[in-house]
Amino acid sequence: MRETAAIGNEALVVLFDDVGRRDVGSVGGKNASLGEMISSLGSRRIPVPAGFATTAAAYRDFIRANGLEEKIRCRLRDLEAGKASLGETGAAIRAMILEGEWPKETAKAIEAAYAELCSRSGKKELDVAVRSSATAEDLPDASFAGQQETFLNIRGKKALMDACRRCYASLFTDRAISYRTAKGFDHMAVALSVGVQRMVRSDVGGSGVMFSLDTETGFPDVVVIDAAWGLGENVVQGAVDPDEYQIFKPLLARPGLTPIIHKSLGEKKQKMIYGSGDRPTRNVPTSRVERTSYVLEDAEILRLANWAVAIEDHYGCAMDMEWAKDGETGEMFIVQARPETVQSRADAAALKSYSVSGQGKTLAKGLAIGSAAVCGRVSIIENARDIDRFVDGSVLVTGTTDPDWVPIMKRAAAIVTDHGGRTSHAAIVSRELGLPAIVGTGNATHVLHDEQDVTVSCAEGDEGFVYSGTAEIGIEKVRVDDxxxxxxxxxxxxxxxxxxxxxxxxxxxxxxxxxxxxxxxxxxxxxxxxxxxxxxxxxxxxxxxxxxxxxxxxxxxxxxxxxxxxxxxxxxxxxxxxxxxxxxxxxxxxxxxxxxxxxxxxxxxxxxxxxxxxxxxxxxxxxxxxxxxxxxxxxxxxxxxxxxxxxxxxxxxxxxxxxxxxxxxxxxxxxxxxxxxxxxxxxxxxxxxxxxxxxxxxxxxxxxxxxxxxxxxxxxxxxxxxxxxxxxxxxxxxxxxxxxxxxxxxxxxxxxxxxxxxxxxxxxxxxxxxxxxxxxxxxxxxxxxxxxxxxxxxxxxxx
Incomplete structure (x- = not known):
């Protein structure tokens, strides 16, 4: 790997061009995957924006130089012993990191790499995306979805250094601490790499998420694409109801065919665009034309689907990808790729079929996540500040979720949201937790009320239903190989x-x-x-x-x-x-x-x-x-x-x-x-x-x-x-x-x-x-x- 500075034999900063999936321990799963695509899939004409990554060595040097290791361990011991709450622990550790000073060599290396990226792009201060990439991220048995922060439209050296420091601090958000504890990861054994990548001007174009299988059933022969106007964070966070496209993979390679087997128009009520000053991004309402138009043309849908197949072939497993379309040039890019971690681990020979009978009136409906059905009592939580009100084992009903909600999502019987698509945070986490969820209902928080008995059914296809009362739920288990x-x-x-x-x-x-x-x-x-x-x-x-x-x-x-x-x-x-x-x-x-x-x-x-x-x-x-x-x-x-x-x-x-x-x-x-x-x-x-x-x-x-x-x-x-x-x-x-x-x-x-x-x-x-x-x-x-x-x-x- 080429480097601009090093500690001993360990590089502090490396170019994406010089890393691959073998380097997860050094640059984390996200950055290793970006480097892998740049170095190995260039011949397949899959464009990935240029960038560089700080290494795990740089993170550990930052922690060491600021004398933080023992202080962090002490805080974590207090949490484990019950002497401090999760909120107090996370806030204290993040504050320590945000107050830390950059070691001189690390700062010099990051600034030099940024200057080189600006020079290659022909801009004095290039706008970049600054993404966290943990060394225990995007593993086959743990996705760590959305656990660390991403900062978009970052310009200039000072803003870049601040964003990198905030990425380090995000390794200790409450949700990240909770998730590592649940998965059995040693907090201090996990390091964080920061990826700095040229921004795609999707703020004036579109972006979204793509899977190389059907996320609900594990059907391997389709590519599923979600798309919305503006920057992609709204799709990932489930803040918008995106367009959805499904493409049949076995017919993609046949000339002259257009195997787009499903297109649905999402509401896309808002889009994230560039901001200014202390607010580098902001959400604005979409126009009526944008709400009533598909983000992608058929040719663009097929191009993305072909890229998904090529990436899946290269990695040898189902993939979860993010893409962006530059509204200024019309170019499209893959900006992230990681292994899919739910359906790919399911037992293909096991089949569990749910049926619902004797259900009451339909109260709400949206996109079904999973194929299960449950009965439960509604618990409406509209703000993450109120999660202490959540009753374990109830049906969580909210507007949308983000990683701060994971601690209570794990305790829910089912999840129902007003907003979001199949690739929203609520959908991804529900699949990983094995919970039935209905997302994008549009009105669940208005038509349901606390302590109401309901049946949440995802057993009737890709549309999910919330019924009044307690229905009869049948479950049949069978092995296909029998x-x-x-x-x-x-x-x-x-x-x-x-x-x-x-x-x-x-x-x-x-x-x-x-x-x-x-x-x-x-x-x-x-x-x-x-x-x-x-x-x-x-x-x-x-x-x-x-x-x-x-x-x-x-x-x-x-x-x-x-x-x-x-x-x-x-x-x-x-x-x-x-x-x-x-x-x-x-x-x-x-x-x-x-x-x-x-x-x-x-x-x-x-x-x-x-x-x-x-x-x-x-x-x-x-x-x-x-x-x-x-x-x-x-x-x-x-x-x-x-x-x-x-x-x-x-x-x-x-x-x-x-x-x-x-x-x-x-x-x-x-x-x-x-x-x-x-x-x-x-x-x-x-x-x-x-x-x-x-x-x-x-x-x-x-x-x-x-x-x-x-x-x-x-x-x-x-x-x-x-x-x-x-x-x-x-x-x-x-x-x-x-x-x-x-x-x-x-x-x-x-x-x-x-x-x-x-x-x-x-x-x-x-x-x-x-x-x-x-x-x-x-x-x-x-x-x-x-x-x-x-x-x-x-x-x-x-x-």
Whole structure:
């Protein structure tokens, strides 16, 4: 390592260019990682701002020169013996350090390195970031997230020396002392390096955090990026609700593809910019344009994701990174990288599934952190000064958290915050502590009250809910490596994109049923014809709601295509490259009418269950333009995003003539069976599908038996009728005859055939019947997967 000064053989200051991950003991995890990226990833064109670091030797020399070692030890002994409080101890040690004088050689070395950095940048007084980097930081089993201080927009030698001294003092904040004690680290064995790095002008650009896996489920095939305007501290601290992007890694390297599978617009109500004088940074409100615009363009999202993959490949583990975009030059940089320390240590073979039932009214909702659920009593703490009021084991509700809150976060049952995203301090610490948390609710501190009994649920996908009262919480534990293999494929029924990644560890054979209508109803909420014919809408309130939802889209119909393709992409990504069978929309008219703007475009029917639904809609003038949007979304999903594992399925196709009409309409919209490997299946849920199975097999690549509708139409029983409930039986001999015959016909034609109903989950004997008939696949809900897999294995072995 090149050096400007040394004590014996130990350097006081080193350039980032001259350090790597082998030097954690000298410059700490953060600075070692910056040096590693500069020296080893330059060939991958990953830009890291230049800088230098003080060493552990410089820190120890400072402590020694000011005679502080024994004084600090004495204070820590008093704390351990209960003679002084944590607050008193930390304040006293920090005061000693802040009053210390810089050893002459160390000061000279720091000033010389800063002068060289200024010269290289062509500025007399370069603005720099001054970051703490502890020698026990960013280790695989301890992140020390946010334990020490960072100071931004520091200019001039005097300000730099003051900031470096304050970094040293931050080694003994209350939270840092508490964290080291909890982790069993010797306080005096940990030293602190200071990183001095050229500032990226993200104060007039944007910045954020990036992970090379899904932070909630450990799904390894996505990059997750949070982004906000201004300097990055607001994102890290959870002071803003950032934009979030998810990118599917396996398709990143394929030319011409844009595998951005999720984009959500954060509120981003404030941004941190440069200040002046004693306030080098300050927060200001964002403009309406900034709040309603994404921070990053698609090309920038993909560039960051590619960098994340390269950094992960180099380190050989999942990574947690910070990035910044210079608003003056448009350049982007990686400004920090460290190993991810929560999901990477989880047992990949262990699966714990939570379920919530009997819940009360929804009181608040936000981003779910983790997948657990707990019941508890609310404890609202709005300021860190009041943490003594916190009741152990209660649900901590607050605006936002920072490292000062860690001592009480460890004592909470769950955490709920008004602000923050998935990479906020509250989210990161909750994951490390194994606590369920809901962040970014916007109003939890206003709608909840102290001593209120609530249920905090993160068990329902990536949206978390606070329910009133105490719900029933079920927990199922299973080891994935104990699940038997089967010849018959066992697939998943999935509808909610937000929950799809929860099930990536299950050894499924793909998704046998992805319900498009769930995505439309929950993630789009607007009737497609209300977007196609927006100018014809008569209801002004509906028009206003649609205007708000589609804000930022050049065309109203773009909103539908974008949201639908990304929602389905998350389901397709969860099992890629295994098949995902997407059923085109199968709302009934009364359900379609419930969508925004839908009432104007739907007829009123006496019996929607057997009315204007499924295939009949797709070629009808009433809906043909809406179906065209569905086809556009599938084309984008397969051709532009790269999910060629998606199979299209047509529901409620009554006749051969109808099959031909639908296939023609699909082809006219760019979805031609057989082109680019596209397979098209048909639901088998009408007796005519069984009677004419051989003819349907000539037009479709496979069948999926919908046992509910097939039972209803075979027996003539309304499945929703309470009066006829005992007659609705999927194991009735007539229904089983239908199923066994269509399986036989499909096998003769060489077609694939599966079943996507609830019966195999509820009735083991029905699953055995399907195996005996020679069915290709059975698709079940994720919570039934393991039980059905075992039943199928037993049936195949004659059990």
């Amino acid at each position: 699940i038997p293999e089967t010849r018959t494929q066992v697939m998943l029924n999935l509808a909610n994109p937000a929950a799809a990644f929860r099930w990536w560890r299950l050894p499924s054979d793909g998704v046998g049923l992805a319900r498009m209508e769930f995505v439309v109803g929950n993630h789009i909420r607007v009737h497609p014809m209300a977007l196609v014919r927006f100018d014809e809408l008569r209801d002004e309130k509906v028009r206003a709601e649609i205007e708000e939802l589609t804000r930022g889209y050049a065309e109203k119909t773009d909103y539908f295509v974008d949201r639908l393709s990304r929602g389905l992409a998350r389901i397709a990504a969860a099992v890629y490259p295994k098949p995902v069978i997407v059923r085109m929309s199968d709302f009934k008219t009364n359900e379609y009418a419930g969508l925004l703007g839908g009432a104007q475009f739907e007829p009123e029917e006496e019996n929607p269950m057997i009315g204007f639904r499924g295939a009949a809609r797709y070629y009808s003038p009433r809906y043909r333009e809406g179906f065209a949007l569905e086809c556009q979304a599938i084309r984008r999903l397969r051709d532009e995003m790269g999910f060629a594992n998606v199979v299209v399925m047509i529901p409620f196709c009554r006749s051969i003539l109808e099959a031909d009409r639908v296939l023609d309409v699909m082809a006219a919209n760019g979805l031609k069976r057989g082109e680019n490997g596209l397979e098209v299946y048909v639901m088998c849920e009408i007796p005519s599908n069984v009677v004419l199975a051989s003819e349907f097999a000539k037009r479709f690549d496979g069948f999926s038996i919908g046992s509910n509708d097939l039972t209803q139409l075979t027996l003539g029983v309304d499945r929703d009728s309470a009066e006829l409930a005992e007659l609705f039986d999927e194991q009735d001999p007539a229904v089983k005859w239908m199923i066994s015959n269509v399986i036989s016909e499909a096998r003769k034609a060489g077609s694939k055939i599966g079943l996507c109903g609830q019966a195999p989950s509820d009735h083991p004997e029905f699953a055995r019947f399907l195996v005996e008939c020679g069915i290709s696949s059975i698709s079940v809900s994720p919570d039934s997967f393991i039980a059905v897999k075992r039943i199928v294995a037993a049936a195949e072995s004659g059990g």
